[in-house]
Amino acid sequence: VSKRLYGMGCYEISLGDTIGVGTxxxxxxxxxxxxxxxxxxxxxxxCHDTYGQALANILTALQ
Incomplete structure (x- = not known):
């Protein structure tokens, strides 16, 4: 999906952990x-912080 959106001209693709279950x-x-x-x-x-992982997930994304 991201590849297709980018190919259509979207300049930014936002990946969301909308319910905060990401690690x-x-x-x-x-x-x-x-x-x-x-x-x-x-x-x-x-990232949402439902289970206290948002900051760790953001740090991982920045690395």
Whole structure:
């Protein structure tokens, strides 16, 4: 989906953990997969802190 949106001209793809269940490990796996198709500068993340993982997920995304 991200590749198609980027190809259509979307300049930023936002990846959201809308219910806050993501972990640093799942964030890393998702970003590694998406970055095979989309340049990192075109990505954003939106994390919720339902289970106290938002800051750890953001740190993982920034690395």
């Amino acid at each position: 640093p490990g799942s964030m890393k796996m998702m970003l590694e997969s998406v970055m095979k198709e989309i340049p990192p500068g075109a990505l954003a993340v939106h």
